[in-house]
Every structure is written in structure tokens, then in C-alpha cells.
Amino acid sequence: MRHAALLFNPRAGRRRGAHALEQVTAQLARGFRLEVLPTRGPEHCRELALRAVAERLDAVFALGGDGTLRVVAGALAGSQTALGPLPGGTTNVLAGAFGLPVGDPAAAARALAHAEAREMDVGRCGDDVFLMQVSGGLDARVMAEVDPRWKRRVGKLAVAAAGLAAWARYEFPLFELEVDGAPTVATGFVVTNLAEYAGAYRIVPQARADDRQLELLLFRGRRRRDALAFALALARGRHLARADVELRAVERVTLIGPGAAQLQADGDPFVADPPLEIRLSSRRLRVLAPAS
Ligand SMILES: [Mg+2]
Known part of the structure; x- marks a missing residue:
């Protein structure tokens, strides 16, 4: 029988994850000898994942949101230990992208109990990793303004409220970028x-997590109504046709200026000091996923 650790944060995702723990454990036990390990925070979560790699476990299941998966992925990338994504956070975009039921951690665990691992690309952003996106612009500002306590209580509603507040004040500062060596500017x-x-949207429909390339979407709108129109177009899958949007396949994007910038990686806000290099990692990640 395969051997795995299950990491869970008792405080994540409005506590839905912790409530589901018993059912999740029962489902995973059908396919894995399991150690169940509560985490005290991101640093502890990373330590436990690194220990699992050192012990050559087959998998580390993480019951949490996208932020938790990113922490665990940073420890597992480049190893034979696979990530088992269990949707237990406020946002579970990665689990959904792999075809798992995002509202039901126990069902996801059942789907993963006998799943095989596949390889996916990992992005690097400075010294950190990301699995989904790094972005700058209004979306990153919104994630920076979400109150984490409120997010735990009301979930996505907190993100929507922060979105409206940030949009009403946003002034569309320019990012200076170097895209595979060529300079350009964009407001997002x-x-x-x-x-x-960000949940149900497809930002670059043709992007694939296993094709060894990253996609870059540039937004050059400068007014609030451009941002609103972009968001509405995104919801309808028509944003790529906009004149203020440009799409490129890239190897490397460097934020070169003009100063410290609010960005987000897989939903986690952070402030970047240029230069910041964003590129594909040479390490890949094994991920347990149901056969598609
Ligand atoms: Mg790709």
C-alpha cells in the first residue's frame, strides 16, 4: 500500500476543511497508509512537506485552499512525492482545474484514493513557486485588501466586496516589464x-499546465470602465478579443519598474521590489489527479 501524509490547517476555509477531516481520512485510507498531521501555519506546513519528501512518501495530501497547495508544492517540486490536492479552502481553483469536486473534500478524497500521479509545470517567482498565476493590477490589489478574518467567515463575498472597493479607487499604475528580453508596459x-x-473563469483558455510554457496576458486599459468591461468580457469568455488585451507565450517575464508593486501569486498578495523574475521552474511537480 502507498504511504502518504495528510496535512490540514484547522483554521482554513471557514473551517469546512476541518469538519470534513474524518470523512476525508476514511476515503484516503482505502488507498494509502496515512499519517494525519495538523499544521500550525505555512512555515510548519512546509516543514512537514519537506519531511515527507525526505522520508520518500508517495504523496502529501493537503486539505486547504490554493495558498496551502502552493506552500506544499514548494517543498515537493522536483521530488518523487506527489501532491494530493483536497479542496478545503475558500478558493480551490487548482483542485477544480484537475477535475475534482471543489465543494466536497470527501468526494475529492475518494477520487484520489486510487489516482495515479501526473507531472505538471511549476512557475518560479523570485525565490518562490506558483502553480497557477502571478499577476499585477487590480486583481492583485483586491487580494491585498481582502480582510482574512472576514474571508474565513463569509468566503468569496469578502473578495467581491474588496473588489468593488478597490475598483472604485484604482488609478491604473503602469508596470514596466521585460518580456523574453523585450521591454513593454501594461496596467495589468x-x-x-x-x-x-479565480474560480470559474478561463483567463487563457489554451493554457496547459504540462506544456513547459507559460502564457502572459497584458492589459493596457487605463480607466475604471475598461477594467469593468474586461471583467464582464472575461466572464463571457470574450476578453481576448479586446483591443487593450495582448496575449503571448513566454519563457520569462521580469518586472523591472518603476517601483515596489502589489502582486499576487495563486491568490496570495505580496509586494514585489523590482527586478522580479517570473519564469518556468526547471523542477516539475507530481500531482495526483483523477483520470480525465
Ligand atoms: Mg503551460
């Missing part, structure tokens, strides 16, 4: 490894 950019973005 998304470097993506996946088609799926």
Missing part, C-alpha cells in the same frame, strides 16, 4: 500556468 499582467483563474 497575468503570467499563467493554467487556463483556470
